Amino acid sequence: MSDPLFLSIAELGSAYRARKLSPVAITRRCLDRIAKLDGKLNAFITVLEKESLARAAEAEKELSGGKDLGPLHGVPVALKDLVAIAGVPTTFSSKAGSPQTPKSDAPLVAKLKASGAVILGKTNLLEYAYGAVHRDFGQTNNPWDDKRTSGGSSGGSAAAVATGMCYAALGTDTGGSIRIPAAYCGIVGLKPTYGTVDLTGVQALSWSLDHGGPLARSCADAALFLQAITGKTFDAAPKDVRGLRIGVMQHQDEAKHMQPGVKKAVEGVLDRLKKAGALLRPVSVPDMDLAPDALMAILYPEASVIHQRLIAAEPQGFGDTTRQQIEAGFAIPATAYVRGQMLQRELAVRFKRLFEDVDVLISPSVPWVAPAEDPALNDDSGAGEMLYSGLYNVLGIPALALPAGLTPEGLPAGLQIATAWGADSLAFCVGAAIEAGVGAFHPPV
Amino acid sequence: MASSKDLDAVLLRRAAELGGLKLPRDRAEALLPLAKALLQACEKLEPLDINAKGGAGSLSPWGGLQ
Numbered sequence: 001m002s003d004p005l006f007l008s009i010a011e012l013g014s015a016y017r018a019r020k021l022s023p024v025a026i027t028r029r030c031l032d033r034i035a036k037l038d039g040k041l042n043a044f045i046t047v048l049e050k051e052s053l054a055r056a057a058e059a060e061k062e063l064s065g066g067k068d069l070g071p072l073h074g075v076p077v078a079l080k081d082l083v084a085i086a087g088v089p090t091t092f093s094s095k096a097g098s099p100q101t102p103k104s105d106a107p108l109v110a111k112l113k114a115s116g117a118v119i120l121g122k123t124n125l126l127e128y129a130y131g132a133v134h135r136d137f138g139q140t141n142n143p144w145d146d147k148r149t150s151g152g153s154s155g156g157s158a159a160a161v162a163t164g165m166c167y168a169a170l171g172t173d174t175g176g177s178i179r180i181p182a183a184y185c186g187i188v189g190l191k192p193t194y195g196t197v198d199l200t201g202v203q204a205l206s207w208s209l210d211h212g213g214p215l216a217r218s219c220a221d222a223a224l225f226l227q228a229i230t231g232k233t234f235d236a237a238p239k240d241v242r243g244l245r246i247g248v249m250q251h252q253d254e255a256k257h258m259q260p261g262v263k264k265a266v267e268g269v270l271d272r273l274k275k276a277g278a279l280l281r282p283v284s285v286p287d288m289d290l291a292p293d294a295l296m297a298i299l300y301p302e303a304s305v306i307h308q309r310l311i312a313a314e315p316q317g318f319g320d321t322t323r324q325q326i327e328a329g330f331a332i333p334a335t336a337y338v339r340g341q342m343l344q345r346e347l348a349v350r351f352k353r354l355f356e357d358v359d360v361l362i363s364p365s366v367p368w369v370a371p372a373e374d375p376a377l378n379d380d381s382g383a384g385e386m387l388y389s390g391l392y393n394v395l396g397i398p399a400l401a402l403p404a405g406l407t408p409e410g411l412p413a414g415l416q417i418a419t420a421w422g423a424d425s426l427a428f429c430v431g432a433a434i435e436a437g438v439g440a441f442h443p444p445v
Numbered sequence: 446m447a448s449s450k451d452l453d454a455v456l457l458r459r460a461a462e463l464g465g466l467k468l469p470r471d472r473a474e475a476l477l478p479l480a481k482a483l484l485q486a487c488e489k490l491e492p493l494d495i496n497a498k499g500g501a502g503s504l505s506p507w508g509g510l511q
Contacts, residue, residue, distance in 0.1 A: 287493065293486040300483060301464075308465060327472065328479045330464030331457055336487035346495040378482045 005029055005164035006442060009221045012167065013071050016063055023063070023074030027056035027118050030076040034120070034165045037445055042140050043150070043159040045081045045091055047121040052076065055118045062116070072228045073116030078160050078169040080153075081122035082129060082203035085109050092203055093137040094127045096317025097310045106201025108170070108212065108229040115228035120166050123156030129172055129205045130303060131377040132321035139373065142184055143443035144411050148370040151181035155374075157215045158185040162443050168216040168225040172202060174209045175295055175377075176366070176389025179401035182215055183414025184370035186403045186441060188222045188431065189215045191389075192424050194396030197230055206302040208341070209295065209393045217440070219402065219431040226424070236428035238436055242277030246270075247358035249388070250284040257367035257384035261407025266364045266415050269404050272437045273362075283358060285350045290343060291391040292383055297332060297340030298394075304329030325377065344394050351395055355420040360430050363388045365401040365414030392418050400427040405438055412441075449484035452477065 004012070004021055015021040031049055038044050059074035079085065082092050084106040089099035105113065112119065127134040131152065140155035142148040143163045150159040154171030158181035161169050171178035173191040182189030190213045197212035204210055214225035223236035248270060274280050304311070304326050311318070311326045318326065354361075366385055375381035392399035397418055404415035415434065419427045454473040457480050461468045468476070 290489055290493070293489045296483060296486045297490060304464070304466070311466065324476055324479050327461065327466060327468060328476050328483055330466040330468075331460035331476075331480050332464070332483060332487065333460075336484075336490060339487070339490040339493065342495050343490060343493060346493075378479055378486075 003164070005033060006217070008218055009071055009075055009167050009224050012075060013073070016074055023056040023059040023118060024053065026074070027052050027076050027120070030120055030165055033163065037163055037165065040141060040146050040445075041143060041150070041159050041163065042138050043123055043156040043165065044078070044121050045093065045124050045137065045156070046088060048088065048119060052118050052120045059116050059118060069114070069116030070228070071224045072112070074118060075168070076118045076120045076166045077112065077225065078120050078123050078157060078166045079109065080125050080157050080170050080172060082125060082172065083109060083170060084201040085119065085122070088122065090122070090203075091137070092128045093125045093134050094318060094322070095134065095136055096314040098317070102201070107198045109201070111231055112228050117228060123154070123160055123169060125156055126153035126374060127319050127322045128203060128307070129153040129174060129177055130322050130325055131374065131382070132319055133374065134319040134322070142370045143445050144186065144370065148372055149184065149374050151184035151370060152374045153177040154215060155181045158182055158187060158189065161185070161215050161217060162187050163445055164442070168214055168221050170229065171213060171215045173211045173213060173393065174205045174299065175386045175393050178211070178213050178215060179365050179389050179399060179414070179416060180385060182401040183365035183412065186412030186443065187215060187217050188219055189213065189401045190222050190226065190424065190427065191392060191399045192226060193398050193421050196232070196424065204306050206299045208298050208302060208344070211393065219400070219428045219435060223425070223428045234428060235425040236432050238432040239426070239429035241273055241430065241433050244278040244360065244430065245358045246273060246278050246280045247283035247354065247361045248280055249361050249363035250282045251363070251387055252289045253384070253387060254367065257387055258364070259368040259407070261409065262364050262366070262368060262413040265405035265407060265413035269415055269434055269438065270362065273434070283354060283361065285347065285354055287343060288347060288391055291347060291394045292386055294340035294343040295386070295390045295394050296378070297336045298344070300325065300329035301332045301337050321376065348395055351397065352420070359419070360426065361418040363416050364404070365389065365416040369407055369409070369411035369413060388416055397421050398424040398427045400431050402431045402434060403438055403441070406441065449481045449488060452481055452484060
């Protein structure tokens with residue numbers, strides 16, 4: 001058997017049920033792994049050692065007694081530290097309004113607990129998921145090179161999954177915050193169709209753009225985690241791509257930002273898809289490159305309204321960048337917010353038409369590999385980082401990030417698959433077909 | 446609201462206050478570069494003429510797709 005910490009969730013479940021591995025032993029190993037690596041990576045804010053071992057013991061007893069709660073029963077997972085777990089402090093990686101200890105679970109947490117998952121702890125994030133590190137919490141360093149970032153805002157979840165500290169984790173995504181860290185850490189992350197994951201009990205950043213979703217090491221694992229937090233069914237069986245109509249996204253600013261190693265890795269995947277019988281054609285949609293501007297016009301004022309009381313009461317508790325962003329959002333004209341929403345709706349109509357001619361859209365996840373630090377939301381590098389991801393938050397369509405390969409410097413390059421509203425399973429199934437060609441790889445920690 | 450070119454700390458303070466936040470002058474000055482960048486992004490949306498001809502009614506999210 002390969003390293004148990006890097007088994008798929010299905011393999012782990014089979015080993016549990018065959019009594020070759022036990023939830024307690026695996027949870028103990030995950031906790032040991034966190035203790036060993038997290039001083040360097042800074043992926044976790046809260047580790048629930050006692051609680052997770054107790055839940056693992058319970059799962060072990062249940063499984064041996066014939067009570068089987070499904071694929072996540074006894075599987076160690078982690079949650080981004082902006083979701084409510086009853087009795088567990090939530091920090092939002094901020095000193096403003098933090099910590100809060102909720103009395104009840106967010107619905108997605110309740111579902112996860114009911115699935116038998118073992119919650120190991122809560123992971124680091126960019127402050128309030130708003131694009132910047134709070135210095136008291138620090139950056140989550142990248143498992144492939146600890147002088148680089150794991151990306152944001154769900155970087156803690158991504159680093160934990162990539163290094164075998166847990167088998168899957170929750171992220172949230174308002175402009176790319178699941179897919180960017182997935183790309184930088186060489187794992188899978190899905191921003192599902194808008195509304196798929198109930199975000200009650202999850203700290204909002206922008207109601208119109210927020211999505212919750214899984215980070216995992218494979219499409220199959222991500223689908224199982226998404227099933228557990230939604231109660232819905234998702235398929236991730238590798239798809240035969242013969243005849244699959246693939247639109248290869250053509251963005252205006254690609255050449256300006258694209259690193260050759262990422263381009264080569266993505267082109268390699270596209271080449272394999274073509275050889276396997278997929279039908280590729282370049283696509284673009286009028287005004288789609290204005291989506292990041294619409295995103296800003298919507299995100300900033302919504303985030304400012306969400307944090308209005310806190311910024312008035314505890315401005316010093318926020319890091320400098322987050323505070324500035326919240327303050328600046330108050331000065332966005334209502335007319336700009338409305339124009340952002342109008343473009344959002346018009347693009348939805350245009351993409352609906354596009355999906356009559358293509359089944360999936362493919363692009364890189366991010367035009368570059370993990371940088372040293374997360375770029376500022378508003379400068380040119382921030383725009384580059386969200387070049388491919390932000391559009392799909394504006395549209396609300398499923399977008400899956402997965403590894404395309406390693407660049408010559410040995411860092412992961414990410415690929416993104418987007419599908420029509422509700423076709424989350426198609427993204428997983430195409431992703432699973434691509435995974436088979438790329439192969440599995442783990443960071444050298 | 447001023448254009449991004451005309452925006453200064455005084456206008457920014459007024460705009461933020463209209464939006465619901467009182468900003469001290471020094472904060473407004475520190476915010477100017479970010480606020481200008483944001484307004485520039487917003488200004489890119491101004492030439493668009495979409496769904497603006499009346500009669501659109503109350504659109505559900507995503508153009509009525511769901």
